[in-house]
Amino acid sequence: MIEKHLAKLVTELKLQPRQVAATAVLLEEGATVPFIARYRKEKTGELDEVQITAIRDRLEQLEELDKRREAIVKSLEERKLLTEVLAAKINAAETMTALEDIYLPFRPKKKTKATVARDLGLEPLADLLVAQDSATDPQAAAAPFVGPEIEIDAKKYSVPDVAAALAGARDILAERFNDDATARAQLRNLYLTKGVIKSKVISGKEEEGAKFKDYFDWQEPAEKAPSHRILAIRRGESEGFLFSRLVPDEIEALGTLERLFVKGKSPASEQVRLAVQDCFKRLVGFAMEGEARTFFKKRADEEAIRVFADNLRELLLASPLGQKVTLGIDPGFRTGCKVVLLDRQGKLLANDVIYPEKGARDLAEAEAMIKGIVTKFKVEAIAIGNGTASRETETFIRKLGLPPAIPVVMVSESGASIYSASDVAREEFPDKDITVRGAVSIGRRLMDPLAELVKLDPKSIGVGQYQHDVDQNALKRTLDDVVVSCVNNVGVELNTASKHLLTYVSGLNARVAANIVAHRDEHGPFKSRKELAKVTGLGPKAFEQAAGFLRIRDGAHPLDASAVHPERYELVDKMAADAGCSVADLLRDGTKRAKIHPDKYVTTEVGLPTLKDILAELSKPGRDPRQGFEAFSFAEGVEKMEDLQPGLKLPGIVTNVTAFGAFVDIGVHQDGLVHISQMSDDFVKNPADVLKVGQRVQATVMEIDMPRKRIALSLKTRVEIGPRADRNAEAGKRDVQRYAAAGNSRPSAPSGPSWFDMAQKKK
Secondary structure (H helix, E strand, O other), X not given: OHHHHHHHHHHHHOOOHHHHHHHHHHHHOOOOHHHHHHXXXXXHOOOOHHHHHHHHHHHHHHXXXXXXXXXXXXXXXXXXXXXXXXXXXXXXXXXXXXXXXXXXXXXXXXXXXXXXXXXXXXXXXXXXXXXXXXXXXXXXXXXXXXXXXXXXXXEEEEEOOHHHHHHHHHHXXXXXXXXXXXXXXXXXXXHHHHOEEEEEEOOOOOOOOHHHXXXXXXXXXXXXXXXXXXXXXXXXXXXXXXXXXXXXXXXXXXXXXXXXXXXXXXXXXXXXXXXXXXXXXXXXXXXXXXXXXXXXXXXHHHHHHHXXXXXXXXXXXXXXXXXXXXXXXXXXXXXXXXXXXXXOOOOEEEEXXXXXXXXXXXXXXXXXXXXXXXXXXXXXEEEEEOOOOHHXXXXXXXXXXXXXXXXXXXXXXXXXXXXXXXXXXXXXXXOXXXXXXXXXXXXXXXXXHHHHHOOOOHHHOOOOOOOOOOXXXXXXXXXXXXXXXXXXXXXXXXXXXXXXXXXXOOXXXXXXXXXXXXXXXXXXXXXXXXXXXXXXXXXXXXXHHHHHHEEOOOOOOHHHHOOOOHHHHHHHHHHHHHOOOXXXXXXXXXXXXXXXXXXXXXXXXXXXXXXXXXXXXXXXXOOOOOOOOOOOOOXXXXXXXXXXXXXXXXEEEEEEEXXXXXXXXXXXXXXXXXXXXXXXXXXXXXXXXXXXXXXXXXXXXXXXXXXOOEEEEEOOOOOOOOXXXXXXXXXXXXXXXXXXXOOOXXXXXXXXXXXXXXXXXXX
């Protein structure tokens, strides 16, 4: 297939033919995107994961196009409708839309006005009218077609008079114009470039649908409408509060069709003009509106999915604390704080509940328990979930006088409750309730966010935008790609990884991952990568794809702990021999590595890109590419919204980035919003260019709305607090309302005008 589509892919993706061809062959052979990007650089010309994924996805799209093309040809052949000219058009179609336009006139149709008119014998009259001869008198031409009632499919039809004959002929012409590929292409372009999306509230739904108030009487060019507005309007429709249309100027649309089909001003031409109007209003107009709505929905989906994917990547690649004896605490008031003790591998050692808020006696018991656990088990870190009572729990822990070397870290609970009730958690802790499982997840997230978060459906992590409204298959595909990319970029400890983490390793699947864990449990830790060959179901191809991403510390070969692929061990052995030392010496001694000249080892299979990767890995074998962990603390004494006041500067962590701004946790149980206008002293076009999920910021409180639990924040170096700062208030308020209207978890703006009264003044 690649030969047929090579030129198209080269042009579309702006790549070299050899790059596309080599990548396509590797994909066809079963290679994964991470493997190709990391270990086949010579073949692909050093394409990265984004480029390889683009080739993969486009090839799949073209394969679907070819399958549809084959199905159409088969249908036409069976009905003896395929001609050489038609076959040439079908083979030349480059998009699914163009292909369907060509096939439309030949698609088997259900009973329509036009099919009934044809059965009544009116097609010759339609042909006569469309010729638009100035000498044709439509009334006279239609008279011979008036006839008695006949039976068609057990129903009675007739042409009682001239008017009925002309109407039937126009029905035939309207369908003919609707099926015309050129007409559809021109109208489609008009809808996509000049279509206007309009929405109105459904009568009687004004109060119930108040969160969609901005769209009660809204219109804007669809081409310029941002993703979140399109998705919000569609959500309003799906919930029964809004009605929307996407249409161009009707006069321009009719003019487009008339220029194609109406010739002159003869009486016959007037009949054709009437058919054109009927075609637009009854047939092709609705078809093109449907296509345009689908097009802009898809575009909005792609933008929302991209935002979600970017946020998820930042979250998965968050800095890990590492293997530490950790105390995980899921805070709570009435039900107490659930406490779990985890060893350095994240194994649950013990669990209990403390009640520091109930009274003096319970407080004393809680203090004694925590101090005892910390001392007895040499606890190295404490993770506290950021939910209800989190700041109170943090204050309780910090007042215990524990060694300052023990970091106390607030950890996001997003998705922890979903994990707690999942099959994954039940399988891991069948004899523990959901509160214990949640506390374990919190502790493990501190130790290694990636290893723990892969157990969750990415959609439940809480860093998306409109994730419930977008194409779910496209969303899952993209988020799975992100998880796979992150897991393989970091690498996986073979002897400690869960089967859920192993599932995302290049070349492995759930069954093989489970077999790896079962083999490990039965035979003990793997001593070398070669032992993977003994795992049931893990064949040579899976080994090739997976081995380089799996790490074995203190393995049989020094390189088992590195990202150097086993297929290159022999090459590294030769480098060590040439340097007069062992491989272990190369890993330890930079002076010995300096003696290696990569040009000397270039072969037809191994080029400089791979050799440079190997040398880089020798200097830092198995080093985690994620940034080093730095403890973060919220401001002391600011634990709830009542503690806030305008102008207060606070440390915070970005929890979500959207198209219009970002949400920041400042430690008061309610995230604040930094509107795009408040992100920087400079103009910001895309929030993702400025902020990332997990980024630490210093935010200034601009406004607090206690009744609706809303906080407006600014990241500007100079923030105006006062009446002059309200000129962008309505823009900020509307954006948050639209966000909530589209069904997202973050709060909507209040209905009053004060929400962004402290917003940036217009420049």
